[in-house]
Amino acid sequence: MTSLPETTAKKLGLVIDLDTCVGCQACATSCKEWNAGGYSAPLTDQDAHGSDPHGTWLNRVHSYEVGDGAESRTVHFPRSCLHCETPACVTVCPTGASYKRASDGIVLVNPDTCIGCKLCSWACPYGAREYDYDDGVMKKCTLCVDRIYNESFAPEDRVPACVRACPTGARHFGDLGDPDSAVSQLVSERGGFDLLPEMEFKPVNKYLPPRPRRDQTAQPAPRAVEQPATNSGSLADRFFAWADKTLAR
């Protein structure tokens, strides 16, 4: 049923730190790898070895240049489904294939009932849904629903593949409906924000802003001078000092 649940018991989602993301694409490639075999399988590519290779990916990393002059910066920006609280992609679905789970708030597509009309991709302002040209149905981030509850996994692996893969710890997973959760604390400490809040789809995923630039006009800290090795005058110290000098030649 594409009518939305009144409330969800949990609001599982991601918090993405734009300060520490280095744009390495590890989240995007690990997402593709996991989901090509998991819930979203097959996650197909077209013309993979031809002149126009493209395919269905659930996570895309943009890089932007932001601001001007001394205050300008490069910001790497991963973009995937935000698992909105009031997602239009679900309510426009004519078949009921798109749904938002009342238990944890994850927005999913049932690949057995999706007719591939693409209307959900038109309704989403975030470009989060991609049509699978070979499978004929829509694909989207599942928040790795086939990992996070998987009890055969070690506890540290029960997170979305993108979170597990991120080498800089820029991606965090948790319940954003619980104000005491680590992710909610992180959002309130760092001033996490919504994308396109004026569209009022109430995204669950939050983004953390880049931290303020250090003052570039301040004097650089004096370079640490290498401390000479302590030489107490003992025979051993004098031997090592001689060895150091000789070997350094």
Added chain:
Amino acid sequence: MHPAYSVILFTTASGAGYGLLLWLAAAAALNLVPRDPMLGFFGLGLAIALVTIGLLSSTLHLGRPERAWRALSQWRSSWLSREGAAAIATYIPIAALGFAWVFGEFMPGQFAVGAVLSVPCALITVWCTGMIYASLPTIRAWNQPLVAPVYVVLALATGGVLMNLLLAVFGYELRWAATGTILALVFGAILKRLYWTAIDTAAKTYTAESATGLGRFGTVRPLDPPHTQPNFVMREMGYQVARRHAERLRRVSAALLFLLPIMGGLLLLLNLPNSIQIAIAALSALSAVAGVLTERWLFFAEAEHVVVVFYRGGSA
């Protein structure tokens, strides 16, 4: 937005079909045409054929057309589902009217009830078609109050042009239909002009700065794209070709869809020989078909989706 031919054919053919159905049903209910079985057969047959071709064409846009029946289930929340359900429901009064008109009534009052019920059913279906697009806040050019009314008026206008042709071929009195069609065409031309002005002047409120939340640091400019070739989102939502030619194509579609058929309709009001009337009505219909196809192509191609700000910066 990518102008898919299947969707252009769906909206124009079903629009003209429902429009023709509206004219025939109204004429039947008001006794404006003789109850000639051949007129009923060919008139309603053409309307049903156009509607059905349109609906079948819409399934060609689907990745899984064999599952299309599932689209009837979510009428509580989805305009696309409502459109499908209304389209199927409209076959019932059409069938009642058509059987009564062509073969005679199986039940007393079948002709009148079928005719009267066909009118709201067809209007609701075309309104739902327009609302599929008008209900999307992500696409500024579609999320406009005039979109659904334009769909309805253009259905009446294109259906009216076909009605004139039908009446001319059968040699029946057609001045009432020609007058109504001219009114629908003029009204359509005014609404479409207002619509084009509205989308040209509507503020582009969604920006790359708001979409990324990075506006606090200044302007946001794309540096590296997330992929080397266009993906589905860019192929579907990033269609750029039309905008360069938009103004010229608007003039072409206005001339073909409104100006020429209005002139044809005015000629039909004169007492011309029937063979000339048929020729005028046929040329008007051809012109309106070409015009509405151009208009609908432009409706898709001109529309810009908010997601493009992630890819090219700026506003949408």
